[in-house]
Amino acid sequence: MRRKECLMNHRLTSSLIVIAALAGIVSSAFAQQKPPARGIVNVTGQLYRAQNDNHYTVFLVTPEGIIMSDPINRDFSRWLKAEFATRFKVPVRYLLYTHKDWDHASGGAVFADTAEFVGHANMRAGVALPPGTPALPADAVKMDANRNGLIERSEATGATSERFDLFDENRNGILSAAELIRGPVNDVYLPSTTFRDRHTVTLGGKRVIMVHLGAAHTDDSSALYFPDERAVFSADVMQIKRLPQNITPTVGAYIDALRTILSLDFDHAATGHALMGTRKDAAMSLQYLEDLSTGVAAGIGAGRSLAEIQKTLMLDAYKSFERWDTHRTVHIAQVYQLLKGTPRSGATPTN
Template sequence: MMKTQNPLITFLLILSLSFISSTAVADEYEIEHIQGDIYRFIDDRHRSVFLVTNEGIVLTDPLNPKAATWLKAEIKRLFNVPIKYVIYSHNHSDHIYGAKVFDDPDTVFIAHELAAQDIKITKADTVIPNVTFKDDMLISLGGHTIELRYHGPNDGRGSISMLFQPEKLLFIVDWIVIGRMPWQKLWSYDIQGMINSTQQVLDLDFDTFVGGHADIGNKFDVQRYLNYLQDLYDAVINGIHEGKSLDEIKKSVQLENYSDLKQFDQWLPLNIEGVHERLMEESGMGWRPDIK
């Protein structure tokens, strides 16, 4: 069983991490304590999380080789316990190409079967996961559990949610973003799939949300993100049915209720364009006889 950490030691560790974060090499990287035994690693726009226990560490997305090298050295210096598991959120290279830094016979690499399949078939320059799952998987270590779930298509191949208990912390990469607009033209996104998947995770028991990009939030923030996706999707669908061109839809869709989100002015037109492309091409609205 995991021993309860001395509050003074915890406080001193957090202070130490805060100092380290502010003096990182060229201010490129940052480790911050979130809650309990969970920490967030920040590399510019990218984020991952890791769980520290007396039995070892569960690390999520290792990002890129340079960032992973720094993180490995800091984990060794601060905690000096082995990396037991590395979990991939999905198949995209910007989140998993640092895995070779942590490649070790005693470290288990885990991903959804579709992510692992894509990594292998496309000959991605990273560690091929040696454990995969189809629907869900439970990892237990040091008095904690991590619930891995596949929610269907949303972004990339084999993108999953990771729910850390007892912290009630949910980690998801790319297809839910808090405090910021979805990425530009929503490249690689299955937008209806994102809506479906986000509806599913709102039924999970979590209080804190951490994404692979942008801000930390809560269940209310995730619901608001879903509302934005649905409002955006509906507005573009309605515009198409009204016979409007893409330029006309861009001018008419305002969605001012979400104007506080970062990159709103710059990316709303791009979000509209991305949704329009998916609807006209992937959903086939461009050649439907009921569309003008």
């Protein structure tokens, strides 16, 4: 009896271990596919900011409908559309793109039944296949095991594998160099209305002004200005208490873009990533770029090497900013190479 009980206990213990192990596997599987962090917060008046994990968009509710910015992706857009239906009971009338990048501009088709889509005139070309027969990008060459200059589905790894169908423009299961350079933009719904410099949308007694930001980040980057709400929205170009990702194509283009934003009369600075802030915060972002630019130029003028400038130009005023520890030296290198006229290296991923 004792032995049997012991055996039973042993069996019970083994079963519990198996169950615990299975639960661990299941919960880690769930952890990998956990639903994105989503939410809506009020900015001011009828202007709101909506979140999908690390990406944010904004929308303005009027009695005649909603004016929204980036759709981010299809799942998020479906979620947002359902939220609009229950909370505001008016349809989206305008969808205004900040820029062409797939991680901000995908999923708009969800609103195509009611919305007019507006983007900068360069957006269409930005999501089209590049002309000619370009060579495979360096990171794709590593994937090209059979060296045929194409990436078959079985060769794709990492983000290329994950987003394969978004890259595959002609949906033939093979990625050409042109498709890879174009980017994973298959789910970007093209704007039917485009503009060059500024474009004003009016609805339900409200105005939103789209302002082209020049060449910073992408050549179609635009800010959205809400004059009645005294708010501005910019994805990727403006950052709050956070260093930008790559300063492309030049630090000058970034400085011009931030100056364009600061030429608007606003109090609320809403961004496509991370924190929101105030006009003062936006001005700090511009100040960082100016300090970076003049600091590197002074270093070069004093005959310092890149490594020396990276060691001495601490940009301490921005020490509390997100990415200061990882991006400061990269930015110094980007500006140094620009001023010296040498090719860029050490670039960080976009966003």
